[in-house]
Amino acid sequence: MLAIASITGPIFILIALGYWVSWRQWFAQASVRALGQFVITFALPAMIFRALTRQSFAEVVDLHYLLAYGLGSLLALGLGMLFARVVAGHDLRLSTLFGLGMSMSNSGFIGFPIVSQLLGAKAGIALAMTMLVENALVFPLGLILLESHAANGKGWVYLLRQVAGRLLRSPLVIAISTGVLCSLAGLQLPGVLSKVLELLAQASVALSLFVIGGSLVGLKTRGIVRRISPIVLGKLLIHPLLIFLLLHFLLPVPAWLQVAAVLFACAPMMSIYPILGQKYGHEGLCAATLLAATVASFFSISGMLWLQG
Known part of the structure; x- marks a missing residue:
């Protein structure tokens, strides 16, 4: 247990530090958001691109991993929506938010700092494949379902075009796609550019955890614990369990990839979850x-670290 605490302890201490500093108003919420924008626009893309270009294409892409993580996440999305619609009686939008809360991990800000302590440079490869599934499959599908009522008769083609445009402008998607292409072509960056990416990548872990802590200031759970419990349990237990079962029994991968996938699935939902909820009138539920x-x-x-040994 001491070894596990040495991995998880620093992660949540940094989150607590970010929370405390923001709560004391040493950092304004606008400053925290700016740091988060820096991480998602520069630091994480640099880390992903650097990790992908330092490996051969065969080491970068594992189809079993992509299939298992994609299928497990879609199952979690579907189970969340089914529970919200059939059991809780919610509408399609709130049901979709339930499903996204159960299936979309905060893989970059929380999952990666933990996995990187176990796997080192290989964590970037696992993160790239995880984010590819999340940004190219699960999140676009969720957005389409959320926006389907707001299409005003423009149809599915309009929705797909809007989502595709947003996806293609994402720095993370650009970093993944260009990194895979460079790995496939065997291209290497010049030493100066490689060093720039290395320095940017080094900033990703500490800053991302600090941002998560700061973004939690002001969020409350009082009065709606019963409503949010199914989403929390689905995200932290059902999602990783589905990923584990698929990788263990149906789509085997190397042990280090299995550990990475399960730990990414164990991370809480994406940090923009309350922002999505705010757009559809459910910011309180999503923030809590x-x-x-x-x-x-x-x-x-x-x-999960204890169970995985």
Whole structure:
């Protein structure tokens, strides 16, 4: 247990530090958002691109990993939506938010700092494949479902075009696609550019954890614990369990990739979850869910590390 605490402890201490500094108003919320924008626009893309270009294409892409993580995430999305529609009686939009909360991990800001302590440079490869599934499959599908009522008769072609445009402008998607192409072609960056990417990549871990802590300030769970419990349990238990079962029994991968996939799935939902909820009038529910899942993920991640040995 001491070894597990040495992995998870620093992660959540940095999150707590970000929370405390923002709560004390030493950092304004606008500053925290700016740091988060830096991480998602520069630091994480640099880390992903650097990791992909330092490996051969065969080491970068594992089809079993992509299939298992994609299928497991889609199953979690579907189960979340089914529960919200059939059991809780919610409409399609809120049901989709339930499903996205259960299936979309904060793989970059929380999952990667943990996986990188176990796998080193290989963590970037696993993160790239995870984010490819999330950004090219699960999140676009969720956006299409959320926006289907707002299409005003423009049809599915309009929705697909809007989502595709947003996807192609994402720095993370650009970093993944260009990194894979460079790996496939065997291209290497000049030493100066490689060093720039290395320095940017080094900033990703600490800053991302600090940003997560700061973004939790002001979120409350009071009064809606019962409503958010299914999403939290689905994200922290059902999603990683589905990924584990698929990788263990149907789509085997190397042991280090299995560990990475399960730990990424153990991370709480994406940090923009309350922003999505705000657009559709459910910001309170989504904010409370994010706070509860982030706190509870300390125990789910620690438990998964213990089970995985």
